[in-house]
Amino acid sequence: MPDRDHLMDERYDPKKIEPAWQAEWDRTNLYLTREDPGRPKFYILEMFPYPSGAGLSVGHLHNYVPCDVVGRYKRMAGFNVLHPMGWDAFGLPAENEAVLKGSHPTETVPRYAANFKRQLIISGCAYDWSREINSSSPEYYKWTQWFFLMLHKRGLAYRATGAQWWCDKCGTVLANEQVINGCCWRHTDNPVSKKDLEQWYIKITDYADRLLADLDGIDWPEPIKLMQRNWIGRSEGAELAFPVAGHTGKAVRFFTTRPDTVFGVSFMVLAPEHPLVAEITTPSERAKVENYVADARRQTEIERMSTAKEKSGVFTGAYAHNVFTDKDIPIWIADYVLMGYGTGAIMAAPGEDQRDFEFATKYGLEIPRVTASADGTAPPADRAYSEPGVAINSGFLNGKKTSEAITAVCQYAEQHGIGRATINYRMRDWLISRQRYWGCPIPIVYCKTDGIVPVPEDQLPVMLPPMKDYLPPGTGRSPLANVPDFVNTTCPKCGGPAERETDTLDGFACSSWYFLRFASPHEDERPFDRRSVDYWLPVDLYVGGAEHAVMHLLYARMWTKVMFDEELIGFDEPFPALRNQGVVWATDGQRMSKSKGNVVTPDAMIEKYGADALRLWELFMSPFDEATNWNETGVSGTLRFIQRVWTMMRRYAGAGCPAGNPTDETLKRTHKTIQLVTDHIERLRFNTAIAAMMDHLNHLAKLKPEEMGRFPAESFILLLAPMAPHVTEEIWRALGHTASVHLEPWPTFDPNLVRDEMVTVVVQVNGKVRDRLEVPAGTSEVDVRALALKSGAVKRHLDGKPPTKFIFVKDKMLSIVV
C-alpha cells in the first residue's frame, strides 16, 4: 500500500493519485511477465515505434491505450500476458539531426526513447519494462547481423548491380516498395531518381508464392491482405522468346498472360533500358533511339508513370521472327514497357491489348484480330478486344476457347523450345543496403583473394565505430567509408588484408524479427531462447497503422518463413491476428506534426484532465479502427464520468461498503453490463464498452449505497479497471481491498439474469409503428395479436379493414398488413 494517511479525498484529484499508483505498481513489479505454464498465454504487441525527438502525441496513444486495455483485460481474464515495448532505434532522423546539429545518435536516441517511456508510463500503460529492447544496441544488432548471415548462407542475400532508386534527401538507395508515387516513403515530396550501384538484396521473391498463399489463413483486415496480394502481383502466363532476325543466337524473351494471342503479334516493344537495345539498333535508327533512351532517363518517375500521357516510342530498325506466324515483326522501344516488370520486353498483340492498340494506331502498325467473342458478336473496331473469347486467324489454335488456346500454346512452346508456362510476380527483391551511418553494419568483408566473405559468427557483432562527423563522403558510400579503422580489416578466411562492407542494413531488417526477441530479451548466446519462443509466439494480437501494410509486414513475414525453414521456430506466420488502429488527425484535419504546430501531447492532456480521463476519451471518441479528428472538448465528458464514479463510490465506501439489497433491476443491469463490456472489449469496441458503463452509471448513481450493494459496486470498478487503471485502483483499495484491482479476476455474468422478463413488442400496421406493448418475454403470437387488435392506435389505423397477413417476431414485433 502506498504511504498515504487516507484514500479517496473528497475531490477527485488525478495529479495526486496517478503518480502515486504508478510508483506503487513499479515498486511491486505489478507488470512483470510471469511465465506460468498453468495459464494460457496471450502475446499482444504494438508495432515497433521509432522514438522521435517530438515525443508521443495523443494520436499515438490511440494505439497504445487500446492495447493496454486488452492486455490488462486478458490478464484479469486469466491469461498470462506478454505486453512488451522497445525501440526501433536505427534510422535516418537521428542521423540527419546529428549532421545538422552535431548531436550524437548514441546520445539522442536513448534520450528520446526515455521520453517515450516516460510518456507511456504517465499514460498508465502497463508494459513489462524489464523486457525493453533497443535495436541500435550491440546486444540486439549482433543478432540482426546473425540473421543476415543466415539469409546469406541460405542463398537469400546477394549482391547485384543495376539501376537503384535513390533519394537524395536520404542520401541512400530505396527498395521498390519504399518508393511511393515516384517519391521517397519518408520524403513524400521528394522525387526519387535512378543510380547504377552494386547493392545487397534479399531474395523475397523466392517466398512470393508462400507470402501470397498464407494470407488466406491469417486473420488480418481484408484491405491489408488485398494490398499485399496486389503488391505480390502474381500472374499466370508464359515466358516465350522470338529470335532477333539477323542476330544469330539473340532472342527477345518476354512474358505474356495471353499466349493465345501469339498469332496476332505484329510487333514487339522493349523497355528503353533493355540491354538488347544497344545491340540490335541499326545504324540508321541509332540517333533517334539514343535520343529516346536519354529522354526516358531524364524524365522523372512521376512523368514516366503517368498513365494519362500519350504513348510514345521509336523503331529500332531490327526485326524479330514471330515463330507462330513465320513473319518478321518490327522491334520498337517505348517507355510504357517497364524494365522492372517481367523481362522488360513485350509481344504486342494490338487486337487484344488496349495499350498495344493505341501504340499501333499511333504509329500505323498492323492490327490483326485473333480473338472473337464467344457469343459471335463482332469485336469493336475502335479498340482492342481484351476479354476472353475464341481464337480466330490463329493457325492450330482456331476455334479454341481462350483458356484452351493458352494451354495449347504453352504445350507447343515447350515442345519446340520456344518457352513455357510460367508465373510472374510484380514484387521485386528487397534492396536492403543503405549508405548510412546510423544502421546495423552488414557483416561482410571483401578480400582480394577470397571475394565476398561473411564475418564468422564468433566475431559478431561488427560494431558501429564511434564517429564525430556523419557527413556522407559524397561518393555514394556510407560515412563509415571515412573510418579507416573500421574499413581496414583482415580476411576471416586467408588472414590477408581486406575491407569491410561500409553499407548498413535497411531499418526494416531490425523490425523483421524484434517480436521474437521479446520472448527472451536478455539471451546472449542466441537471438532468442527456443523454449521461450515456443511458449510465447506467435503474437496473438498485433496492432499498428495501415501504413505498414506492405513494407514491414511483408519483410517480417518473409523472415519468419526463413526461420521456419531453418527450423529455428515452429511457426511460419508471425502475426496470425492483426488490427489497424484509426488515424487521429489534428483538429484541423491534417497530420499532427511539429512543423505544423498542431501536435497535442499526452503530457498537456494529463496535466489538464488526468491520464484516466485522457485514456477514456481516447477509447470513447471513435471506434478503435476508424480515423477521426482530435477534439479536446470530449475529454471533459470522460472526466465528468470519472468524477461521478468517484462521488458514488466515495459515498458507498463512506457508508461502510454495505453488502446491501440490490433490486432485481440493479442486478440485471449489472449482469448485462458485464456481458456487454466483456463482449465489446473482446471485439475491440471500446467506445461502446464505455457507453455501456456510462449507461450503467446513470442507473447506479441514483441509488443509495445499500440499494446498490457490493456486487454491483465492485463489478463496476473491475470492469472499468483496464480502461481507467489509476482511479479504479484508488477506489478498490478504499473499498477495503489490500491487493491490486489489476490482479483481480474479471467479473462473470449469470446468463439467466441477463434475460428480460418483460419486453416491448412493437406493433406495425402496413410497416409503420403504431403502438408498443409491454408483455412478458415469450408471449405467444396469438396473445400478442389479441392485445394488438385491442389497441386504440392500431384500431384507428386498421380503419375497419380486415388484416390480410401477420408477421410475428417473438419478443420484438408484430406486423399487421391490411
Added chain:
RNA sequence: GCGAGAGUGGCGGAAUGGCAGACGCGCUGGACUUAGGAUCCAGUGCCGCAAGGCGUGGGGGUUCAAGUCCCCCCUCUCGCACCA
C-alpha cells in the same frame, strides 16, 4: 483509370433486415449557490397546437419491414497506378 473503405442531428458517434439517433459533447430551461467553466433535474432530428407527417449523400428496386440487401449516380478518404 483500377481497387478498397466511408457518407446518419450543431459535433463525436449508436443500431444480428425488425422502435433510427444509444452513449457523450454542445446547446436551452430550471434547482442549488456569494459565485459557477462545480453539481443536480428536465429538454434537445425537422415540420406541426395536436393527431400526425417527414427524415440515415441523391435516384430507383427487393421486402410486411431497408441506415443495413440489390442496381445506377454524387462526394470524400486510402491504396495501386501503362504489371504485358
